[in-house]
Amino acid sequence: xxxxxxxxxxxxxxxALRIMRTAREMGISTVAVYSEADRISPHVKFADEAVCxxxxxxxxxxxxxxxxxxxxxxxxxxAIHPGYGxxxxxxxxxxxxxxxxxxxxxxxxxxxxxxxxxxxxKQAVAKYDIPLVPGTEEAISDISIAKARAQEIGxxxxxxxxxxxxxxxxxxxxxxxxxxEQMQRAVSEAVSAFGDGAVFIEKFIxxxxxxxxxxxxxxxxxxxYLFERECSIQRRHQKxxxxxxxxxxxxxxxxxxxEAAVGVAKACDYYGAGTVEFIVDDQLNxxxxxxxxxxxxxxxxxxxxxxxxxxxEQIMIAEGNPLSFAQEDLKINGHAVEIRVYAEDPKNNFLPxxxxxxxxxxxxxxxxxxxxxxxxxxxxxxxxxxxIAKLITHGENRQDAIDRMxxxxxEYRITxxxxxxxxCRFALQHGAxxxxxxxxxxxxxxxxxDKLEPVFTEEEKELLAALAVEFYxxxxxxxxxxxxxxxxxxxxxxxxxx
Ligand code: ADP
Ligand code: ADP
Ligand code: MG
Numbered sequence: 001x002x003x004x005x006x007x008x009x010x011x012x013x014x015x016a017l018r019i020m021r022t023a024r025e026m027g028i029s030t031v032a033v034y035s036e037a038d039r040i041s042p043h044v045k046f047a048d049e050a051v052c053x054x055x056x057x058x059x060x061x062x063x064x065x066x067x068x069x070x071x072x073x074x075x076x077x078x079a080i081h082p083g084y085g086x087x088x089x090x091x092x093x094x095x096x097x098x099x100x101x102x103x104x105x106x107x108x109x110x111x112x113x114x115x116x117x118x119x120x121x122k123q124a125v126a127k128y129d130i131p132l133v134p135g136t137e138e139a140i141s142d143i144s145i146a147k148a149r150a151q152e153i154g155x156x157x158x159x160x161x162x163x164x165x166x167x168x169x170x171x172x173x174x175x176x177x178x179x180x181e182q183m184q185r186a187v188s189e190a191v192s193a194f195g196d197g198a199v200f201i202e203k204f205i206x207x208x209x210x211x212x213x214x215x216x217x218x219x220x221x222x223x224x225y226l227f228e229r230e231c232s233i234q235r236r237h238q239k240x241x242x243x244x245x246x247x248x249x250x251x252x253x254x255x256x257x258x259e260a261a262v263g264v265a266k267a268c269d270y271y272g273a274g275t276v277e278f279i280v281d282d283q284l285n286x287x288x289x290x291x292x293x294x295x296x297x298x299x300x301x302x303x304x305x306x307x308x309x310x311x312x313e314q315i316m317i318a319e320g321n322p323l324s325f326a327q328e329d330l331k332i333n334g335h336a337v338e339i340r341v342y343a344e345d346p347k348n349n350f351l352p353x354x355x356x357x358x359x360x361x362x363x364x365x366x367x368x369x370x371x372x373x374x375x376x377x378x379x380x381x382x383x384x385x386x387x388i389a390k391l392i393t394h395g396e397n398r399q400d401a402i403d404r405m406x407x408x409x410x411e412y413r414i415t416x417x418x419x420x421x422x423x424c425r426f427a428l429q430h431g432a433x434x435x436x437x438x439x440x441x442x443x444x445x446x447x448x449x450d451k452l453e454p455v456f457t458e459e460e461k462e463l464l465a466a467l468a469v470e471f472y473x474x475x476x477x478x479x480x481x482x483x484x485x486x487x488x489x490x491x492x493x494x495x496x497x498x
Contacts, residue, residue: 002320011084072102343355
């Protein structure tokens with residue numbers, strides 16, 4: 001069995017660092033690659049060796065598959081972990097890596113190819129009795145046939161790019177009158193964004209939840225599911241809060257979804273870690289959406305509730321080891337929540353707000369995990385996904401994990417840029433979230449910029465600091481600040497003072 005001794009991580013930021021940490025625990029030496037924008041990044045400093053790939057744009061650095069394989073040859077690397085995004089779901093790259101005699105820490109190029117096309121994926125799972133969203137199983141070539149099908153399904157419908165990803169390449173069609181126009185737009189967007197104009201129709205589920213199942217399979221056909229992740233809190237069809245387990249999934253539903261996910265994995269002879277995404281309607285019917293053939297951004301919530309290190313499992317599988325546990329060995333322990341801390345302004349449509357991390361202090365303490373890739377004083381580059389960190393909390397139950405998350409958000413100190421922290425606190429405290437009765441429309445339904453706590457101006461901060469000094473100068477306040485603060489009217493100010 002090939003034992004991996006030196007691993008190159010073909011990625012950047014938090015995920016590169018997270019992968020290298022596990023590699024180090026396993027006694028594997030690490031090689032980082034970076035662009036000129038990431039010279040001083042923690043992932044570069046952490047690695048045993050690091051190689052600059054080129055200028056900041058990803059097509060001149062992180063996407064240069066050939067160059068990455070060359071680096072491996074010259075440094076005696078024996079395996080590549082692609083992380084998520086970039087080359088992780090590129091079947092050609094996976095092929096190139098294997099052809100060069102290297103181990104690709106991920107599934108086979110064939111699995112990536114089938115699941116990389118939403119249409120090919122639907123066709124592959126057809127014989128496994130997996131529930132699919134009503135729609136077309138083939139690319140639309142004839143508008144009148146497509147319209148007839150849309151009529152049958154009933155409006156609104158969704159036109160989706162087969163090669164789409166990252167929440168892009170989807171158009172809602174409300175009525176037959178707008179069908180042609182939206183269809184043309186969808187095709188031209190799909191061509192320009194993904195180089196593939198194939199689009200298909202799906203019924204638009206109006207009040208959907210996004211719930212996905214983590215699977216792990218070895219190269220001997222053993223496949224298990226590591227339960228679900230609830231990912232319904234999204235903006236722009238992209239996740240921002242995730243949790244495991246879901247508040248609405250019963251043990252029976254979990255088993256049914258888990259078994260369906262294993263069926264999807266088997267349909268493409270899957271090995272490695274993968275995620276099967278489902279959309280769930282308001283009657284809790286679930287339908288297969290797509291499979292992501294890589295480690296997922298939100299994988300830590302699954303690690304927290306199962307106690308498994310998914311990167312370690314990926315490496316063990318890539319080395320050719322059989323899974324060391326069976327389905328019956330897996331149990332859910334407590335509850336985990338993750339928030340994505342993006343350099344974005346929730347008050348301005350969640351548009352990226354990049355700049356310098358003037359202050360950057362992470363929360364600490366029991367049940368808290370921070371996966372990040374920045375240090376105080378660093379700039380968030382404009383070239384890549386503006387995610388600063390993932391903040392994950394674990395608790396005995398859902399409420400504990402949420403309470404802990406709010407405490408952690410209040411401890412997090414980021415200045416210099418706007419972030420999604422305040423938005424996440426708002427969401428976690430909202431009745432719809434705490435009751436578990438929410439869907440992917442949460443942001444549209446409940447969020448407006450005025451819902452966020454006021455951001456203090458410099459003058460206000462000075463005033464607040466002065467007040468705090470005065471407050472704590474009284475001995476009785478120092479002894480029991482919470483009690484003393486009952487007398488102070490504004491809760492916002494109290495939060496800042498404690
Ligand atoms: P997850 O499903 O793991 O939460 P996302 O769908 O948000 O992840 O995507 C993970 C990363 O990969 C993000 O940085 C996203 O921008 C990128 N990504 C995913 N699919 C594509 C794609 N088809 N084209 C470009 N980038 C993509
Ligand atoms: P991507 O490859 O971009 O991740 P997905 O098919 O996974 O594409 O869909 C991303 C998100 O879009 C889902 O999480 C969900 O919020 C929404 N979505 C996708 N399909 C439907 C549908 N048929 N009806 C309603 N919402 C959908
Ligand atoms: Mg998806």
